[in-house]
Amino acid sequence: MAVVWALPAVAFAVWLAVTGWWRLSDDEVGIVVKRFGRRRRDDDPKVSLYGAKGVQAAVLAPNSFEFLPKFLYDVHRVPVTHVPSGTIGVVVAKVGRPRPPGRAIAKHVECDHFQDAAAFLRAGGEQGRQQEVLVSGSYRINTRAFTVITVDRPEEMARERLTEADLTDVDVEVGEAGVVITRLGGKPDPSEVGPVVEGHEGFQLPWVFQERGGRLGVQRETLDGGGRYPLNPWFAHVVKVPTRVLILEWNREPKPGDNLDVSLEQIVLDVQGYTVRLDMKQTVQIPPEVAPELVLRFGTRGPDAQTPVQQFVQKELAPIVKSYFRRKAATYRIQEFITKYSEVSNDLADAVRQAMKPIGVRAIRTTLEEFECDQQDINDLRRDIANQEKRAELESAELAALTKREAARDQIELQRMKVREAEAELALVEIRALVKLLGPAQVATERIVRELAKAPVPQVIGGSGDMAQQLLGVMPIAQARDMLMTLLDQNPPRPRAVEE
Structure with a gap:
């Protein structure tokens, strides 16, 4: 009789020995389900901490070999959770305490990156969205306790209203x-x-x-x-x-919509009734400490999806620069734009730098291109002076190069003569431009002669020939320029109507 009972017992033992072992591969996690057990005690309804019937909080680790009798346990194999390189995984807890009202996201508890569901529950973890993210890598997650949303799970992303960009580093x-x-x-x-x-x-x-x-x-x-x-x-x-160095351009060229300076247009000024247009390039840098202030003031995106920097350029920088230019232009005369544009440019560039100081943006370099006037004769006069200025600069540069070579003394003296000639020619071109601004030749001569009558200089100005040369023959360039500027202030040049 004993033998009859022994055979089933041996068979049962063999069956347990054969079927009770669970082997998991490197890429699997084992979720344990207990078929029988005591009543739940302080367990979560979905998983058990203390060995009650149902899904257990603890899992079988990858690459493990465990003995769990099949008549007591079942093991569900699920893939290890992978978070692709360069991305993150966000976690939604299915188990835990309900979140208190008003809390948008669950409190944080330490639980080995959600790999220890038992520790999560024991520490009072809460249901719903979690604060900690999973960085690139592999995790042994109990999927009955947690849902991990990654870029590989578009349906879950859509359910939580997440995009691929949200889950990317x-x-x-x-x-x-x-x-x-x-x-x-x-x-x-x-x-x-x-x-x-x-x-x-x-x-x-x-x-x-x-x-x-x-x-x-x-x-x-x-x-x-x-x-x-x-x-x-x-x-x-x-x-x-x-925060790198940026170049902003004020011009009339079309620009792509994502350019930071897309809203900047050519600068247009009124100088004594003359319409003057000029292009400008401004090199700027936004310090990192200023960046948060820009975002606070202008938000993340404005109308037409403008970035904070585009909004700053359009709403703040452009109006400030425009206002400064207009105020500065009101202090200039057209003759100064023609004869002293380099000085005017430096003055306007300094105005731009002063305009940006209160904003905190660094103005590194301001470059103003040659201006263009609606009156072509003004453009012609400025072009002649600009060409002569370049020639004088080239001759001065050549002189500077020669002075570095002691053996070139004769060439140095010759170059000095060329520089003096170029400077004299520049002075003559400037005086001619100013004389021309005074009006027709006869009118200009009369005005100059009347002015000379007040000055202690020889009265040798005639009504024919080059008036500028005659004038420079009787007085220094500085005195002649000042006298002509005074005459132009008394008799400002008036723009002619532009033909359609």
Whole structure:
């Protein structure tokens, strides 16, 4: 009789020995389901901490060989959770305590990157969206306890209203500052950026940011260029602001819509009734510490999806520069634009730099191109002077080169003569331009002769020949220029109607 009972017992033992072992591959996690057990005690309804019937919180690890009797347990094999390189995984807990009202995201608990569901439950983990993200890699996740949303799961992304960009590491390039806008934290001050908070590792630890007094909204601390940051999209959003040197152009050329200077047009000034147009290039740099202020004032995106920098250029920089130019232009005479445009350009460039100081943007270099007037004769006069100025500069540069060579003394003296000739020719061209601005030859002569009658100089000015040469024959260039400027102030030149 004993033998009869022994045979089934041996068979059962053999069956247990054969079927009770569970082997998992490197890419599998085993979710354990207990077929029998005691009543749940302080367990989550979906998983068990203490060995009650149903899904267990603990899992079988990949590449493991475990003995669990089949009549007591079942094991469901699920793939290891993979987060692709350069991306993140965000986690939604299916188990845990309900979140308190008003809390948009669950409190953080340590649970080995959600690989220990038992620790999550014991620490009071809450259901719903979690603060910690999973960076690139593989994780042994109990999928009955947690859902991990990655770029490989478009349906789950859509359900949580996430995009592929949301689940990609934030890449801040060299020459950029990443301005962070947080969605969690204390009540913000609408007029200020959030204070710097220590210890959150570039906003990668949202719970530390909140525990140490971080506030909602735009943050003063920025993400450095050249780094990649795995940020939780439920916690923070990043706006990239260029901090490299930028060239903004005021001209009438069409520009692509994504250009920072797309709203800038050619500068148009009124100088004593003459319409003067000029192009300008402005090299600027936005310091990283100024970037958060721009985002705070202009937001992340404006009308027509404009970036904060585009809005800054259009709404603040362009009007300030335009206003400064108009005020400065009102202090100039047309003859100064013709004869002293280099000085005028330097003065206007300094005005641009002064305009940007209060904003905090660095004005590095301002370049004004040659102006263009609606009156062609003004353009002709300016072109003649500009050409002569270039010739004088070239001769001066040649002289400077020769002076470096001691053996070239004769050439140096010859070059000095050329420089003096070029400067004298420039003076003659300037005086001719000023005389021409006085009006027809007879009128100009009469005005000059009347003015000379007041000055202690020889009265040898005649009504024929080159008036400019005659004038320079009786007085120095500076005195002649001042006299003509005074005459032009008394008798300002008037623009003629432009033919259609």
